[in-house]
Amino acid sequence: MTSSATMLVLGISHASAPLDLLERLAGTDRPAEDLVSDATSVDGIDAAVVVSTCNRLEIYAETRGGPSGPGDLGDLGDLFAQHTGVDRDEIAPHLYSHHADGAVRHLFAVASGLESVVVGEDQILGQVKLGLERSQRLDRTGRVLAKAVQTALRVGKRAxxxxxxxEAGRSLATAGLGFFEREVGSLHGKTALVIGAGAFAGVVVAALRRSGLDRVHVANRTPDKAQRLADTTGGTGYGLEDVPRLLTEVDVVVGATAATGHLVTAGHVEEALAARDGRELFLLDLSLPHNIAPGAAELPGVTFVDLRRIAEEGQEDEISAASVQAAHELIDAEVEQFRTGLRLAGAKPVLTALRTAATEAAEAELDRLERRLDGLDGAARQEIGRSVRRIVDKALHQPTVLVRELAADPDGARHIAAFTRLFAAAESHGDDGDRTNDPNEKKIEAIA
Structure with a gap:
């Protein structure tokens, strides 16, 4: 991080909070845009990106002389309570924060899927990208923060x-279906109903198709949208009012919508089981808040999997520890490269000021010479001009290289600050003990 801009993240996720609390947080009707706007209204916060999923709510912020760590987050923590309607005292014990390089590392790990319920899942990449695009639409994304998120998207793909x-093409959907397949065998030839027709539902439908299901139907508040997604699988689109009836016909039901309130109740399931002639019903709820009432899990003839079970029991096809370790090592290297890039960017203003001062001084000297040496012809004037400019370029070359090398050093921020103070002091000294009234001559004397 540079001395002028700092990144921090404050968040809550499945790793820090129970899923029932996350379900309540996800039940808010307030759009994420409001949280972005509220975050940037906090003193010291210049820009913000919100990553909001069914099991994660995080504010990434760029500060300039603002909060510097977990103990100095000011009003930022209160926004979680204001945004979700859940009491701050209930949320506070589950909040986590990271600052500067730690915030960047956390962001890169999130984008890589290392912080997900299913390690390595790739839906989070789209959600991080959505968070950046949301802030860009609101013009609430700073230079450092935008660069960090863009880099995180690239790092996530690399990881x-x-x-x-x-390798496993993992997602919450494939993990959930894996539970069914381990307990009852292949799902080949069975039919499914996906509740929801958004981007996540599209991922679920694709996972169901890969599992060999015969047909996948889709139910949504807007039947036309449901039909468009169902067309990709040869299925049929329905309205939400058709869901209770469809429970008697399909084998697998997947909840994949952000709707609040249970779309499938225990009563719906109980009635459907009575008409299924003993055929088991597989319920997979990937939503927070729950689309399927947890009480349905207690009914005989039902196999129920939700995010809690996926998180607690894990997956049989565990990604190797070597892959996870390799991903962390890649992230560490990318964090260092990002830090170096920021230091180099911090060196640009002082290098620009140095070159501008030298160039202005050289041009002023050339103007003075032209006034004093009226007898010079045009060719001589041009040659003198080229010579003076070459002297400036040569004089600046080594300091420029040195500043860039110092900026890339782990202690680069201090080096650049010292160089900036030295340059400013030299200019100030030239203004006092002057041998000429020309301010540009004082600048070139200071640089020399």
Whole structure:
């Protein structure tokens, strides 16, 4: 991080809070845009990106002389309570924060799927990208924060492609279906109903198709949208009012919508089981808040899997520890590269000021010479001009290289600050003990 801009993250997720609390947090009707706007209204917060999923709510913020750590987050923590309607005292014990390099490392790990319920899943990449695009629409994304998120998206792809995290093509949907397949065998030839028709539901439908199901139907508040998604599988689109009836016909039901309130109740399931002639019903709820009432899990003839079970029991096809370790090592290297890039960017203003001062002084000297040496012809004037400019370029070359090398050093921020103070002091000294009234001559004397 540079001395002028700092990143921090404050968040809550499945790793820090129970899923029943996350379900209540996810039940808010307030859009994430409101949280972005509220975050940037906090003193010291210049920009913000919100990553909001069914099991994660995080504020990534860029500060300039603002909060510096977990104990100095000011009003930022209160926004979680204001946004979700859950009491702050209930949320506070489950909040986590990271600052500066730690915030960047956490962001890169989140984008890589290392912080997900299912390690390595790739839906989080789209959700991080959505968070950035949301802030850009609101013009609430700073230079450092935007660069960090853009880099995180690239790092997330690298981690999956280069370390083995992507080998299993994992997602919450494939993990949930894996529970069914381990307990009852192949799902080949069975039919499914997906509740929801958004982007996540599309991922679920694709996972169901890969599992060999015969047909996948889709139910949504808007039947036309449901039909468009169902068309990709040869299924049929329905309205939500058709869900209770469809429970008697399909084998697998997947909840994949952000709707509040249970769309499938225990009563719906109980009535459907009575008409199924003993055929088992598989319920997979991947939503928070729950789409399927947890009470349905207690009914005989039902196999029920939700995010809690996925998180607590894990998956049989565990990604190797070597792949996870390789991903962390890749992230560490990317964090260092990001830090170096910021230090180099911090050096640009002082290098620009140095070159501007030298160039202005050289041009002023050339103007003075032209006034004093009226007898010079045009060719001589041009040659003198080229010579003076070459002297400036040569004089600046080594300091420029040195500043860039110092900026890349782990202690680069201090080096650049010292160089900036030295340059400012030299200019100030030139203004006092002057041998000429020309301010540009004082600048070139200071640089020399």
């Amino acid at each position: 999956r492609n280069e370390t083995g995290l992507n």
